[in-house]
Amino acid sequence: MTQYSVGVDLGGTNITIALVDAKGNIKNKVKISTQIDKDAGFVIKTIIENIKLIIKDVSVKKLMGIGIGAAGQIDHENGVIQFSPNLHWRNVHIVKEIRSKFKLPVAIDNDANVACYGEFMFGAGQGANNVICVTLGTGVGGGIIIDRKIYRGVNGSAGEIGHITVESNGRRCNCGNRGCMEAYVGAPHIKERAIEKIKSGRHSIIVKLVNGSLNKITPKRLEEAALYRDKLALEIWQETGFYLGTGLASLINILNPEKIIIGGGVANAGKLIFDPLLKTIKERALPVSWQDTKIVRAKLGEDAGVIGAAMLVKYS
Numbered sequence: 001m002t003q004y005s006v007g008v009d010l011g012g013t014n015i016t017i018a019l020v021d022a023k024g025n026i027k028n029k030v031k032i033s034t035q036i037d038k039d040a041g042f043v044i045k046t047i048i049e050n051i052k053l054i055i056k057d058v059s060v061k062k063l064m065g066i067g068i069g070a071a072g073q074i075d076h077e078n079g080v081i082q083f084s085p086n087l088h089w090r091n092v093h094i095v096k097e098i099r100s101k102f103k104l105p106v107a108i109d110n111d112a113n114v115a116c117y118g119e120f121m122f123g124a125g126q127g128a129n130n131v132i133c134v135t136l137g138t139g140v141g142g143g144i145i146i147d148r149k150i151y152r153g154v155n156g157s158a159g160e161i162g163h164i165t166v167e168s169n170g171r172r173c174n175c176g177n178r179g180c181m182e183a184y185v186g187a188p189h190i191k192e193r194a195i196e197k198i199k200s201g202r203h204s205i206i207v208k209l210v211n212g213s214l215n216k217i218t219p220k221r222l223e224e225a226a227l228y229r230d231k232l233a234l235e236i237w238q239e240t241g242f243y244l245g246t247g248l249a250s251l252i253n254i255l256n257p258e259k260i261i262i263g264g265g266v267a268n269a270g271k272l273i274f275d276p277l278l279k280t281i282k283e284r285a286l287p288v289s290w291q292d293t294k295i296v297r298a299k300l301g302e303d304a305g306v307i308g309a310a311m312l313v314k315y316s
């Protein structure tokens, strides 16, 4: 009998809900926008209605449970979203509410942990026991799997890889600190670094690519500029890979992972970021620490969240 569980990826912009089998295949999926102007009760009601829709053709006997990945600080033992800046929620007992409607096991964890768990189970991490995930987007998300289990730390906040210091008195980060990896590698910061160089008088084809409006610079545009061997764009990617590698070298020295899985939109730059990243890791981490570590691209894309969330039910 094929068994299924439901994965819910609850973010500040969208909610994705999927019916997933035990091998990580998505059988049915819906994506709706998160109406964050409404209260938590309304959003949870919408989630419940969509779960009902997605499981309507599956007999209850085949359903193992519901797993949720949510942005923010999560008390996974008690099923509470303690604080989510993206959702503007505080102390929302989401697991209790959803469980009362379905009488199935319901589990929750932080979205970055859940996405990492998805990659670990059915994506680029398959077969490994110790995995670190890094998601390069607006921010830099992280997840750590040790001995096949999500590592959460004392209060669930483990894996904040983006806030490793890579420059002791460096750029200001959103967290308030200076010199965090995210302050160099996060998409808005990549853009800012490019703008600063252009404003300092440097020439770049990127100015043409965005028709003079520097505000339209994106990592994607910087990839295009690099195709023209644009010096400034190549330098930006060189630095981005360097700072990412500097942070990851520390992690490799400490955790000696089997795999580091790198995903998110900024990772689409491919060799532009991976070449300097690998070079820096080899220069900065201890040889014994990095020699058996593989640096790989994430495989599941946006689906890592729902797949990992669904797997929380059976394996947590």
Ligand SMILES: [Zn+2]
Pocket (backbone or CB within 6 Å): 162, 163, 173, 174, 175, 176, 177, 180, 182
């Ligand atoms: Zn920071």
